[in-house]
Amino acid sequence: xxxxxxxxxxxxxxxxxxxxxxxxxxxxxxxxxxxxxxxxxxxxxxxxxxxxxxxxxxxxxxxxxxxxxxxxxxxxxxxxxxxxxxxxxxxxxxxxxxxxxxxxxxxxxxxxxxxxxxxxxxxxxxxxxxxxxxxxxxxxxxxxxxxxxxxxxxxxxxxxxxxxxxxxxxxxxxxxxxxxxxxxxxxxxxxxxxxxxxxxxxxxxxxxxxxxxxxxxxxxxxxxxxxxxxxxxxxxxxxxxxxxxxxxxxxxxxxxxxxxxxxxxxxxxxxxxxxxxxxxxxxxxxxx
Amino acid sequence: xxxxxxxxxxxxxxxxxxxxxxxxxxxxxxxxxxxxxxxxxxxxxxxxxxxxxxxxxxxxxxxxxxxxxxxxxxxxxxxxxxxxxxxxxxxxxxxx
Numbered sequence: 001x002x003x004x005x006x007x008x009x010x011x012x013x014x015x016x017x018x019x020x021x022x023x024x025x026x027x028x029x030x031x032x033x034x035x036x037x038x039x040x041x042x043x044x045x046x047x048x049x050x051x052x053x054x055x056x057x058x059x060x061x062x063x064x065x066x067x068x069x070x071x072x073x074x075x076x077x078x079x080x081x082x083x084x085x086x087x088x089x090x091x092x093x094x095x096x097x098x099x100x101x102x103x104x105x106x107x108x109x110x111x112x113x114x115x116x117x118x119x120x121x122x123x124x125x126x127x128x129x130x131x132x133x134x135x136x137x138x139x140x141x142x143x144x145x146x147x148x149x150x151x152x153x154x155x156x157x158x159x160x161x162x163x164x165x166x167x168x169x170x171x172x173x174x175x176x177x178x179x180x181x182x183x184x185x186x187x188x189x190x191x192x193x194x195x196x197x198x199x200x201x202x203x204x205x206x207x208x209x210x211x212x213x214x215x216x217x218x219x220x221x222x223x224x225x226x227x228x229x230x231x232x233x234x235x236x237x238x239x240x241x242x243x244x245x246x247x248x249x250x251x252x253x254x255x256x257x258x259x260x261x262x263x264x265x266x267x268x269x270x271x272x273x274x275x276x277x278x279x280x281x282x283x284x285x286x287x288x
Numbered sequence: 289x290x291x292x293x294x295x296x297x298x299x300x301x302x303x304x305x306x307x308x309x310x311x312x313x314x315x316x317x318x319x320x321x322x323x324x325x326x327x328x329x330x331x332x333x334x335x336x337x338x339x340x341x342x343x344x345x346x347x348x349x350x351x352x353x354x355x356x357x358x359x360x361x362x363x364x365x366x367x368x369x370x371x372x373x374x375x376x377x378x379x380x381x382x383x384x
Contacts, residue, residue, distance in 0.1 A: 017358070068318070068358035089360060164295055165349050206349050206367050217322060218355040266375065267295050 005124060007036040007061040007083070008054050010044075012071040019065035019088040021105040025113035026063055026086075033117065036061070041074055048078060059083030061120075069218070072193075076215060082193050083237065084120075091116055137170060137177055139249055144275060148282050154182045155275055156248055161265065162274035163206070163224040166281075168248065169268070171261060176225055178209065179252040180243065183278055187285075188214040191243040196232035196254060203227060205264045209254050212243065225264045227256035294348045297377045303365055305343030306353060310336050312361035319353040319362060327353070348374075 011027040014020025027038045037058070039051045055078070062085040064071045075082055092099050097112050105113075141156040160168045166184035170177045185191065193213040203209050205226040212219050232254050235242060243251040258264075269277065292299040305327060306319070315337050320328045329341030348370070354362040 066358040067355055067360065093360070165347070204368050204371070206371050211355070217352050219350075219352045220355070222349050266378075267371070 006034045006058055008039060008058045009036050009061045009063065010039045010041060010055075010071050010075055010080075011063040012065045012069075013041055014065045014070060015103060017066055017089075018099040018101070018103060018105070018109055019092065021065075021103065022088045022092075022099070022109045022113050022116075023063035023065050023071070025105055025110060026088075026117055029113060029117045030061070030120075033121070041071060044074060044078070052078065052080075055080050061085065063088065065089065067218075072213065076192055081238070085193065085195065086116065086120070088112070088116070137172055137252070141248055144271070146275070146279050146282060148286050151186065151282070153186065153278060153282060154248070155271060155278060157271050160248070161224065161268040161270060163222065163268060164277060165206075165222045165224075166278075167222055167224050169224040170248075170252075171258070174258050175230065176227065176256050176258055176261070177252045178221070178223055178225070178254050178256060180212070180221070180247055181278070182247050183281065185244050185247045185251070188212065188219060189216050190214055191240045194233075194236045194240050194243065194253065196236075197229050199229050199232060201229045202259075203229065203256070205267065209256075212253075221253055223254075223256070224268055225256060225261060226259040228259070229254050230257045231255035292344070295374055295378070297374050297381070299344050299348070301377055302348055302370065302374060304348045304370055305340055305346040306351075306362045306364060308336070308338060308340065309361040309363065312359045313338060314359055314361075316358065318356040318358065322356045323353050 007030065009027045009030055011023035012020055013024045030036045031038050037054055039055065044051050060075065060080055060083050062071045062075050062082050064085065064087045066089045067087065072085060092112060097108060099109060100106060141159065143154040144157050146153045160170050162168050162181065166181045168179050168181055191212055191214050194210060196210045203223045203226060205223065207223050208220045209223040209229060210221045212221060233252050235250060245251065294302055317330060317338065320330055325345040325347065327340060327342050327346045329339050331337055331339065349367060351364050354364065
């Protein structure tokens with residue numbers, strides 16, 4: 001039996017850059033290896049009934065060639081729930097692979113496609129074999145609110161620290177949860193996808209721990225603390241809207257084992273420090 | 289009006305803004321469309337067409353515009369060094 005899930009794959013299949021060809025090659029390879037179905041982005045634009053049905057039947061894998069994210073945007077337009085996504089240019093950069101100028105798929109592109117398919121299938125196997133248990137954290141907090149016109153912004157009154165980039169951290173022993181503030185989630189609008197960092201990733205204070213994608217933008221999660229990622233919020237795989245609905249509770253993003261919180265604390269704000277900054281940001285934004 | 293600060297440090301003392309690699313930039317202007325802080329300016333008749341007009345408007349540690357760049361032409365200073373520098377300046381200011 002094939003241990004890997006069969007996906008529905010939406011590649012960008014772009015002809016604008018070499019990376020577009022890699023998405024096509026990956027889709028073909030995955031279809032052969034796992035029985036996944038491929039959605040043609042060009043056909044999808046003009047005839048979507050069959051593809052909409054297919055996309056609802058299996059987990060959707062989106063393959064973007066570059067940061068223009070044509071395939072992600074198409075998935076967003078069609079209201080599809082994305083199970084997994086890959087950006088080929090970023091993956092190439094991380095692996096030190098230089099994709100040439102030629103739009104024809106060359107040996108480098110083919111090798112990269114093979115490597116990425118193998119890595120994806122391996123990650124699936126590891127994921128299905130283990131689940132990272134998150135530590136118990138409180139589920140209810142008391143809030144102060146700031147209202148401007150019809151917008152209401154909540155800030156928990158105690159227990160949390162904030163960065164000026166509007167991310168929060170809640171410390172519990174040597175572990176901490178990280179998430180985005182109510183203000184930031186409202187600025188971003190509806191969250192469509194959270195790409196978590198791999199468990200085990202070491203991060204410096206203000207380093208990147210994943211990315212959040214909304215209808216408006218892709219934004220990196222700026223970690224308010226340094227540490228090692230020990231858990232990611234798996235509920236966000238299927239329900240990224242939790243980030244909008246309960247940003248301080250069920251919408252948490254990652255859990256870290258802290259490296260040196262006392263040192264990180266120096267550049268963080270408690271409620272008393274953050275609340276005035278939030279009010280100023282809201283007022284400035286509404287004055288525009 | 290009081291000067292803008294970031295983590296208690298005058299924003300003007302923090303070197304954080306995008307750098308444009310003009311060899312890669314193809315003037316698609318996705319970054320300009322994205323950035324809500326008027327960091328960029330588009331000069332229709334000039335070369336280069338895209339410049340960093342207001343680097344101090346750039347939100348420290350934000351690199352979101354780079355994630356819109358299909359040709360990977362935008363880069364930012366190193367975050368760890370920037371954090372160190374902010375800490376040093378805070379110490380300096382405390383001593384005054």
